[in-house]
Amino acid sequence: xxxxxxxxxxxxxxxxxPNTADALTVPEGYTQDVVIRWGDPLFKDSPxxxxxxxxxxxxxxxxxxxxxxxxxxxxxxxxxxxxANHEYTTEEMMYPGYDPANPTKEQVETSWAAHGLSVVTxxxxxxxxxxxxxxxxxxxxxxxxxxxxxTGPVAGHALVRTKADPKGRTVLGTLNNCSGGxxxxxxxxxxxxxxxxxxxxxxxxxxxxxxxxxxxYGVSGNATTxxxxxxxxxxxxxxxxxxxxxxxWIVEIxxxxxxxxxxxxxxxxxxxxxxxxxxxxxxxxxxxxxxxDERFDYLYKFVSRDKVKKGTSRAAKRHNxxxxxxxxxxxxxxxxxxxxxxxxxxGTLPKDGEFDGSxxxxxxxxxxxxxxxxxxxxxxxxxxxxxxxxxxxxxMDRPEDVEPSPVSGKVYVALTNNSNRGASGKAGPDEANPRxxxxxxxxxxxxxxxxxxxxxxxxxxxLLVCGDPSDPSTYFGGYDKSQVSPISCPDNVAFDxxxxxxxxxDGNALGSxxxxxxxxxxxxxxxxxxxxxxxxxxxxxxxxxVQRKRVxxxxxxxxxxxxxxADAPASHWPDGGTSLPRPAIALVRRKDGGDIGA
Ligand code: FEO
Ligand code: CA
Ligand code: CA
Ligand code: CA
Numbered sequence: 001x002x003x004x005x006x007x008x009x010x011x012x013x014x015x016x017x018p019n020t021a022d023a024l025t026v027p028e029g030y031t032q033d034v035v036i037r038w039g040d041p042l043f044k045d046s047p048x049x050x051x052x053x054x055x056x057x058x059x060x061x062x063x064x065x066x067x068x069x070x071x072x073x074x075x076x077x078x079x080x081x082x083x084a085n086h087e088y089t090t091e092e093m094m095y096p097g098y099d100p101a102n103p104t105k106e107q108v109e110t111s112w113a114a115h116g117l118s119v120v121t122x123x124x125x126x127x128x129x130x131x132x133x134x135x136x137x138x139x140x141x142x143x144x145x146x147x148x149x150x151t152g153p154v155a156g157h158a159l160v161r162t163k164a165d166p167k168g169r170t171v172l173g174t175l176n177n178c179s180g181g182x183x184x185x186x187x188x189x190x191x192x193x194x195x196x197x198x199x200x201x202x203x204x205x206x207x208x209x210x211x212x213x214x215x216x217y218g219v220s221g222n223a224t225t226x227x228x229x230x231x232x233x234x235x236x237x238x239x240x241x242x243x244x245x246x247x248x249w250i251v252e253i254x255x256x257x258x259x260x261x262x263x264x265x266x267x268x269x270x271x272x273x274x275x276x277x278x279x280x281x282x283x284x285x286x287x288x289x290x291x292x293d294e295r296f297d298y299l300y301k302f303v304s305r306d307k308v309k310k311g312t313s314r315a316a317k318r319h320n321x322x323x324x325x326x327x328x329x330x331x332x333x334x335x336x337x338x339x340x341x342x343x344x345x346x347g348t349l350p351k352d353g354e355f356d357g358s359x360x361x362x363x364x365x366x367x368x369x370x371x372x373x374x375x376x377x378x379x380x381x382x383x384x385x386x387x388x389x390x391x392x393x394x395x396m397d398r399p400e401d402v403e404p405s406p407v408s409g410k411v412y413v414a415l416t417n418n419s420n421r422g423a424s425g426k427a428g429p430d431e432a433n434p435r436x437x438x439x440x441x442x443x444x445x446x447x448x449x450x451x452x453x454x455x456x457x458x459x460x461x462x463l464l465v466c467g468d469p470s471d472p473s474t475y476f477g478g479y480d481k482s483q484v485s486p487i488s489c490p491d492n493v494a495f496d497x498x499x500x501x502x503x504x505x506d507g508n509a510l511g512s513x514x515x516x517x518x519x520x521x522x523x524x525x526x527x528x529x530x531x532x533x534x535x536x537x538x539x540x541x542x543x544x545x546v547q548r549k550r551v552x553x554x555x556x557x558x559x560x561x562x563x564x565x566a567d568a569p570a571s572h573w574p575d576g577g578t579s580l581p582r583p584a585i586a587l588v589r590r591k592d593g594g595d596i597g598a
Contacts, residue, residue, distance in 0.1 A: 007520070007525060007528060007530070008500065008520045008523070008528070009498050009597065010496045010497070010498040010500045010518060010546075010596065010597040010598070011518045011520060011528065011530050011597050012597050012598060013027040013028075013029075013030070013518075013530065013532060014027050014028050014029075015027070015485045015530040015531045015532075016515065016531045016532065016534055018485075018486060018510065018512035018513070018531070019512060019513060020511075020512055020537050021513065021534070021536065022537055022558075022571050022572065022573055023536055023573065024534070024535055024536060024574075024586050024588075025533060025534045026532070026588045027532060027533075029590060029591055030588050030589065030590055030591065031588070031589060031591050032586055032587065032588045032589075033129040033130075033586070033587050034584045034585070034586055034587075035082070035122065035129070035130050035131070035132070035552065035584075035585045035586065035587050036063050036082070036120060036122075036132050036584065036585050037063065037575075037582040037583065037584035037585070038062075038063060038065050038066075038067075038114070038582040038583045038584065039054075039059075039062045039063060039582065040062060040063045040132065041061065041062060041063075041132075041134050042061060042062065042118065042120055042134065042135075042141060043061050043134065043135055043139060044134065045061060046058075046061035046062050046134070047061065047062070049062055051095075051096055051580050054094070054106075054110045055106055055110060056109030056110050056113045057113075058110075059110045059113035059114050059143075060113040060141055061141065062141075063084075063118050063120070064086030064113070064114045064115060064116055064117075064118055064141070065086050065090075065094065065111075065114035065115070065583055066086055066087045066088050066089065066090070066114075066556050066557055066583045067085065067086060067087075067542065067543065067554040067555075067556060067583050067584070067585055068084075068085050068086075068087040068178050068179060068543060068554055069085050069177065069178065069190055069191075069275070069492075069542065069543045069554070070082070070083070070084045070542070070543030070544075070545055070552060070553075070554050071083045071084075071182045071543075071545065072122075072545050072547070072552065073186070073188070073255060073256075075121065075138075078123060078124050079121055079122065079123050079133065080121075080124070080130065081121055081122075081138060081255050081256070082118075082119070082120045082121070082122045082130070082132075082585070083117070083118070083120075083188045083253070083255050084117070084118050084120075084543065084554060084585060085116070085117045085118075085174075085177035085178075085180065085190045086114060086116050086117065086177070087176055087178055087556065088115065088175075088176055088194075088197075089114050089115060089226070090557060090560060091103065091107060091111060091226065093559065093560065093581065094107075094110070094111070094114070094580070095110075096580075100225070103226065103227050103230075108226070108227070108230075108231045109231075111228075112143060112144035112145060112173070112228070113141075113143045113144070113145075114143075115143060115144050115173070115174075115175055115176075115177075116141065116143040116144065116174055116177070117140075117141070117142040117174065117177065117190060117262075118140070118141055118142075119138060119139060119140040119141075119253075119255045120132050120133075120136075120139050121136035121138050127589075128549055128550065128593055129550075129587055130550070130552075130587055137258060138255065138256070138258050140255070140258060142173075142174065142253075142262060143173065144172065144173035144174075145172050145173060146172065146173060146174075146262075147171075147172065148170070148171045148172070148173065148174055148251065148261065148262045148264055149169055149170055149171070149262075149263055150168065150169050150170070150246065150263075150264045150266055151263045151265060151266065151324075151325050152265055152266035152267035152268075152324070152325040152326075152381075153266055153267055153368065153378055153381055154266035154270075154378050154381050155168065155169050155266060156168045157378050157382070159242055159245050159378075159382055160242055160245050160246050160382075161242060162240050162243055162246070164234065171246040171247075171264060172234075174190070174192060174247075174251050174262070174264075175192060175195050175198055175247050176192055176194045176195050176197070176198075176247075177190045177191060177192060177251070178191050178192075178193040178194075178274050178275065178293070178400075179191055179274055179275035179400070179401045179492050179542070179543070180275055181275060181276045181278060181288070181403070182277075182278075183320075184278060184280060184286070184308060185308060185309075185316070185317075185323075186254070186256060186312070187252050187255070187320075188252070188253045188254075188255055189250055189253075189277075189278075189288070190250075190251045190276075191250055191251075191273035191274055191275050191276055191290070192247050192248050192249055192250070192251065192264075192273055193272045193273055193274055193293060194272055195217075195244070195247035195248045195272075196217050196218040196219040196220070196244075196272075197224060197225065198224060198226070198228060198235055198247070199219050199224065199235055199237050199243070199244045200221075200222060200223055200224045200227075200228075200235055200236050200237060201221075201222055201223075201229070201236055201237045201238045202215075202219045202220050202221060202237055203221055203222050204237070204238050205237055205241070210241065212386075213383050213386065214237070214244070216385050216386050217244075217248065217271075217272070217385065218272075218294070219237070245270070245382055248270040248272065248273065249264040249265060249266060249268070249270055249273070250264070250265045250268040250273055250288075250290070250324070251264050251265070252265055252324060254321075263321075263324075265324040265325065266325075266381050266382075267302065267324060267326065267327055267329065268288060268290065268302045268324060268329065269290075269300060269302070269329050269365075269380075269381050269384035270381060270382055270383070270384050271292040271297065271300075271384050271385050272292050272293050272297070273291075273292065274290070274292065274399065274400050275289075275290060275291060275400070275401040275402055276288050276289070276290050277289050277401075277402060277403040277404060279404040279411075279453045280308060280453070281303065281453045281454035282450070282452040282453075282454060283307065283454065284308060285304045285305070285306065285307050285308065285327075285454060286303075286304045286308050286323055287301055287302065287303045287304075287453035287454060288302040288303075288324070289301055289402040289404060289411055289413075290302070290402060291396075291399030291400055291401065291402045291413065291414075292384075292399060293398050293399060293400050293416070294398060295397065295398055295419070295420050296395035296396070296418070296420070296426065296427055297395070297396065297398070297399065298331050298332065298388050298394070298395070298396060298399065299331070299394075299399045299402065299413060300329065300330065300331050300332070300384075300388075301329075301330045301361055301453075302324070302327050302328070302329050302330070303328050303453070303454050304323045304324065304326065304327040305327050305328075305367070306319070306322070306323055306326060308320060308323060326367060327367075328363055328365070328366035328367075329363070329364045329365050329366075329380070329381070329384070330362055330363050330364065330456070331361070331362050331364055331388040331391065331393040332359055332360075332362075332393060332394060333359055333362055333391075333392055333393055333394050334358075334359040334394040334430075334431075334432040334460055335357045335358055335359060335431075336355070336356070336430060336431025336432065337352065337356055337358070337431070338350035338352055338355075338357075338431055340430070340431075343355075343429050343430060343431050344429070345422050345428065345429040345434070345435060345436035346435070346436075346473055347434055347465055347472070347473025347474070347475075348472070348473070349475065350431065354462070355431050355432070355434050355461060355465070356431070356460060356461035356462070357431055357432070357459070358457065358458065358459050358460070359394075359446070359457070359458045359459070359460055360456060360457055360458075361455075361456045361457075362392070362393060363456075364380050364384065364388060364391065365377045365380040365381060365387070371391075372387040372391060373390065374390075375387050375390075394430070394432060394433075395427045395433075396413075396415055396432070396433055397415040397416070397417060397421055397438050397441065397442070398416045398417060398418055398441075399413055399414075399415060400413075400414040400415070400416045400491045400506075401413075401414045401493045403493045403494065403495070405495055405499055405501070405521070406495055406499075407495065407499030408499060408521070408522065409448070409451045410445050410447050411445070411446040411447075412443060412444070412445055412446075412493050412501055412521075413443065413444040413445075414443055414491055414503065415433065415441050415442050415443070415444060415490070416441045416489050416490060416491055416507065417439055417441045417489050417507065417509065418433065418437075418438045419437055419438070419439065420437075421435065421437060421438045422436035423437070432444065432460065432462070434465070435465070435473055439467070439488070439509040440465075440466040440467035440471075440487075440488040440489060440509055441466045441488065441489050441490050442462050442464055442465045442466055442490075443462065443463045443464040443466070443490050443493075443503065443519075444460055444461070444462055445460065445461055445463045445521070446458050446459075446460045447459045447460070462475065463477050463501075463519070463521065463526075463527065464476055464477060464487070464490070464519065464527070464529065466487045466488055466489070467486065467487075467488060467509075467510070468486040468488075469481035469482070469484050469486060475527075476528075476529055477520075477521070477526040477527020477528075478526065478527055479520075479525070479526060479527030479528050479529075484527070484528060484529040484530070485517060485529050485531035486531075487503065487505065487517050487531070488507070488509045488510045489507040489508055489509060489514070490504075490505055491503075491505055491506040491507075491540065491541070491542070492504040492541070492543060492544055494545060494546055495546070496518070496546040496596070496597070497546075497547075497548060499521065499522065500518050500519060500521065500597075501518075501520075502517065502518050502544050502546050502551075503516070503517045503519060504516045504517075504540075504541035504542055504543075504544045504553060505517070505540070505541055506542070506556075507540065512534070513534045513535055513536065514534070514535050514539060514540050514541045515531050515532070515533055515534040515535060515541055516531070516532045516541050516544055516551070517529055517530060517532060518530050518546075518597065532588075532597075533551070535558070536555065536558040536559065536571050536573040536581070537558075537571060538557060538558055538559040538560040538561060538571055538581075539555045539556060539557055539559070539560070539571075539573075539583075540556045540557060541553050541554075541556075542556045543585075546596060547596070548595055548596065549589055549590070549593070549594075549595060550587055550588070550589050550596070551587070551588045551589075551596055552585055552586065552587050553585070553586055553588075554583070554584075554585050555574075555583060555584050555586055556583050557583060558573045558574075558581040558582070558583065558584075559571025559572075559573070
């Protein structure tokens, strides 16, 4: 049979087995389509993509590279608004014959255009798939030369002023957007992550304060890998020292308004932002949960000063456009409830049977008031990592996506891995990050006091300690480990309409391809983990969206080779034959048209 009757609604499918195929593999009874891929047209005048005719001008009219976060927003009947970001470019995989020592101007301009964001209207097809509406009036492409405005306390600050923008309010481009979120007022949030890699010549910066700030953000060395600094001096820190301070923010976009200018929201702090997912507080304000994806970095929350205005009136829109400019930024401190002697780094559960405890949200800055000694309010926002270092925040195992359950309000945090946990000179295991040299990562569940996202106190526990279930250091919410799929390196999280948690992975340390998993979080099935799909080798699985009849994933960097996959053959997904691999958004649905996992 094609369905599994056992288990909770939404997770009744036969799990996909781990594999290393150059394919997207889905459960029995399911089928798949590619919705849109790198190079596909968005506009009537978009040139047709081919590997040998790439240019900046063409790419600015086409879907970008390396899609990561994905949202589908409601539109008129039968259509939805697909919003995706394009995290980074891998030139060796994009340009046949690429010479990494001498990138051409055309290649660099193409890469500038392949970064950024896409807004694409999609139409539901008769078969249940989704198809881009080329030339729709809401379709947009944002890239490295598009206009973004800085808003909030840091806008106009001396440290964000540049020669091209002496007022410090207008930035060209958004870089390295990873995951994101959607707001209750109909906008889309996207997170600037590893912006450090685009800025050259940090090694030549002599001012000690500036050098320390750059170092804490991983901005280092001389020439960058892509050598953009050769073609635009704003990427050279010796020429334009402040350009780097204009990246590393949460960006808000109103995809329903094709004339809107995206905002970089400085009140949410600057770090290697992974994601930003809002939840309404009991008194009607908005909290935004965020992770800083670096080994030993932190979990954050922003709480707005003002309440969300309901409705779509012009007044409501104008008001909600200011919500993320005023509020309080917090960082998390987590305390375990078991004696530290019971946390030995092996992953063995402490005597109380759980990795769990309580926590506090420590305020860093609120409006123009800094809570961190030696930092002005603006400095806390610009150099948030350094401020958080001073207040005893808990060093986590790479906080990736963070998302509150729309059903229970509990907040789930993907902690992807940390090879350095417990290494000499580094923080050792603690109850919230309990394994030394954490290869497979874990998933934390956080419950705000009174279930109110404005609360400054919370309880937490680990839902999953990932890996092969036969590994004694793993934990699956107390569920029978003989009945779960192996899972490694959780990255993005999302929910289905039943409240099940869906987790996509990046960097599977178990030797198989990455994939997407459904996990039950409540009741007797808590911890039940089933693999729904695997992506082609070398790819990470991103942006999961689970609708009633569709699951969509962003297949990012198929065929990309790193240490573990250096000997893998070339990927030809999704076009097959001898084609270049192309990052793409894939859609999975049931062959019989039924509900996902029902
Ligand atoms: Fe872009 Fe933290 O993953
Ligand atoms: Ca405990
Ligand atoms: Ca990620
Ligand atoms: Ca998410």
